[in-house]
Amino acid sequence: MIEWIILGIIVLVVLVFFTYFNRFAVLGNRIDNSLSQIDVQLKRRADLIPNLIETVKGYAKHETAAIKTVTEARKALVAAENVEKKVKANEKLESALKSIFAIAENYPNLKANENFLELQRELTTTEDKISYARQYYNDSILSYNTLCTTMPGLFFANLYGKKKREYLQIAAKEREPVKVKFD
């Protein structure tokens, strides 16, 4: 009888060790995946730009300054070697795009162009997805670090040599609720 109880306890302890090992693995993978998801979306965004430039050139040739800023921002985005830098480059691209879309307001033909509208929609969608990916990355780091710094996870973290992960400087911008005023 005693042997069985001891065996049961041993099995239970082993299971707990396995469970915690797996939890670290799962949460760690989640962080890596969310990071690569950001990368995927950034790449898609970069791929959309040349098309957009072509379309804009067709209708608004003279806006060379704005076009140039976008092209350069895209170049920086493609050349950036890690996600952190890519995210920064994307922020520049985003503001460059804003000015292009503002300019488009002055060109009714461009504004009505099917292709242009489609690209504009795609770019907005990818931007939304990037901010979601950043948010998920943030959440993933948070749950990993919570596991690492609270008991009983802290004990296993020391045992398996897992350390708190550092946030990259790509924390999601908090989306502020839109305030509607009625006067």
Next chain:
Amino acid sequence: MKMDSTRRINFDDQISRNKLKSFFLMVIVFTVLVILGYVISFAFDPGYFFVIMIIAIIFSVGYILISYYNSDKIAIASVGAKEADKLKYREFYDLVEGLTIASGLPMPKLYIMPSRQINAFASGRDPKHAVVCVTEGALEKLDKKELEGVLAHELGHVSSYDIRYMTFVAVMVGMISIVSEIFLRSLWFRGNDRENNQGNAIFLIIGIILAVLAPIIVYFVQLAISRKREFNADASAVKFTRYPPGLIGALKKIKKETEPEKKVSKAVAPLFFSNPFKDIGSTHPDIDKRIQVLEKM
């Protein structure tokens, strides 16, 4: 995150609780069906005990497996929904894709159900086999942020394994209706048979009690659990979108709405975003209460 200041929900606990409860429901369904076979074999002819038992086991395993693996299809078919066209419903796909990124869930299959009401539901056995279905009314009447809130709420059900649990609740409700049917019918058969011994009479009484009480009990259990689930799914939605006003806007629009729903059967009502039957406020918490909680987040 503003959520920390209010009630904290442990999402991992919620998942394991749902999985465990689903498992228990499955065991209950299996046991009840096998006991039913046992009772029937004694009530009618003990000589066929083994045959009836084998049939009962095969039947219950088959019933459980078929409903488990087809829960999504059954739910979709029962409301007459069709798979959403990727080109036609671009925004719908884009929003769900964004939310799957925010939640780390796999992309569910998307369906559209012909109804003027603003509503939505999710089903399936796990996140990999999930379906999300919205009404035409919801796509039409909600703006982008509101629709996103509703979809995030549905993905909340998916991520917490509520969908699996609800599947088993539906399986159990189905089972109980089968059991009550059989008992009530067996009453009719017994009418001609005057040689009953006392044992049969006891079975009969148990049967009648079961047949009458069971559906009522299940109904109330289902009501109690789905209310809490709605609040949790609302919280998940906020976790995914970080934007309570979207969901609040959708709830306010639903509150103002007066479209009656006729196509939905009562059995699937708990799956929905808001109660399709406005007159009997039961499976879902009060909309005002939901809005109140969301406004605090």
